[in-house]
């Protein structure tokens with residue numbers, strides 16, 4: 001039985017498919033139609049609800065989240081906000097209503113969910129209505145008629161007005177939800193996860209569901225067996241060793257970000273552009289690697305950072321350089337029964353610099369046309385070790401070995417960087433698709449090397465389009 005707290009009240013899900021999306025469940029089963037369906041693929045934010053996990057309020061896309069993922073946690077929909085605020089509109093709702101932040105109203109419940117989670121997070125404290133934080137929190141919500149200015153102003157008006165709501169006590173989670181034709185496993189230990197993986201090699205293995213959720217919401221698939229990794233304690237661990245950051249594969253982007261920010265700031269800056277907050281609250285780095293997309297954003301960075309992954313099964317563990325994991329288009333070295341358990345990212349030494357550049361049509365909420373990750377080790381002006389990897393340039397995320405060879409041992413200058421960039425033609429033969437042409441991708445891969453030089457040199461030249 002799936003049980004969660006819904007709008008402050010304990011809730012038990014009856015005989016309903018555990019892979020039903022939270023959006024369909026609240027709208028069709030509970031007839032709570034405040035939460036809206038726009039795109040059903042995580043892009044528009046109309047379906048945003050708030051989940052409370054370990055006391056943190058997080059906006060999530062209910063169109064991607066399956067109800068099996070909600071077992072034991074707390075969910076707030078727009079219908080519940082007044083109830084948890086003593087019967088009065090919450091400050092965010094009040095500011096949206098009085099400040100003209102809504103017209104047709106279709107997007108409004110989603111904006112309210114995103115803003116309520118932001119206010120409750122305490123990020124906007126006192127008078128600090130930082131536009132950067134507000135824009136970041138709203139990047140996953142689209143409005144086609146009001147315009148964003150009054151919505152941002154509503155966020156500023158509600159700034160610092162946190163609702164005094166104590167999350168309900170955690171509900172015990174079940175490790176299995178069975179219906180007539182589906183079993184949804186939610187193991188809590190790694191050994192149990194590995195046992196289930198060995199027993200059900202064809203099962204859907206779900207982490208945050210931001211990739212796999214589409215197969216349910218869009219393709220209407222109904223997998224017979226699902227194995228959820230998100231409750232496995234070992235996969236949620238974050239460990240900082242002397243020489244490396246070690247992330248459990250089910251750690252969400254949001255939880256990883258403070259660590260990544262401190263150790264690899266450029267990686268964190270890029271990570272804040274992966275999807276939206278709603279996506280980053282659910283999505284995991286393990287899922288980004290497991291999905292093995294040639295345009296996934298973290299693999300090129302992880303390859304450049306010389307990261308390794310641990311693959312675990314009932315037969316034991318093995319550690320693999322992440323670049324060796326990707327064999328061909330969407331083909332990985334994951335063997336039957338194996339799961340990714342950990343990602344180990346070496347820390348940068350004093351002689352090393354890391355940068356990543358994501359090139360996409362929009363700044364926020366867009367998939368890369370090209371992404372480059374660069375780690376340079378310098379001894380004075382000499383490059384002693386260059387590790388460079390690109391996404392969007394081949395069937396897999398891939399190292400740029402000819403570029404690296406052109407840099408290793410060379411004096412670091414804009415000319416050397418530009419000359420190394422030209423080696424992209426030896427390393428890659430990119431494709432044309434709806435995101436970019438092959439020529440564009442090839443040109444970008446070259447030019448990013450010049451950008452790398454200028455960035456590391458601290459040039460005054462503007463390196464990217466910025467909001468003014």
Ligand SMILES: Cc1cc2nc3c(=O)[nH]c(=O)nc-3n(C[C@H](O)[C@H](O)[C@H](O)COP(=O)(O)OP(=O)(O)OC[C@H]3O[C@@H](n4cnc5c(N)ncnc54)[C@H](O)[C@@H]3O)c2cc1C
Nearest residue numbers: 042207208209210211212274275284287288290291297340
């Ligand atoms: C609107 C939207 C925007 C997005 N924007 C971006 C973006 O900007 N950049 C980007 O890179 N991606 C983006 N994505 C894709 C997605 O969010 C990421 O790939 C995310 O990291 C997937 O993680 P997840 O936990 O949700 O994976 P899931 O969907 O749960 O799983 C993805 C795959 O990984 C496998 N997997 C999960 N965990 C493991 C494990 N421990 N071991 C082995 N295999 C595993 C699953 O079986 C599945 O095949 C976006 C998706 C959406 C819907």
Ligand code: FES
Nearest residue numbers: 038039040045063
């Ligand atoms: S319906 Fe568009 S993000 Fe969920």
Ligand code: FES
Nearest residue numbers: 103104107143144
């Ligand atoms: S108010 Fe109409 S879509 Fe936003």
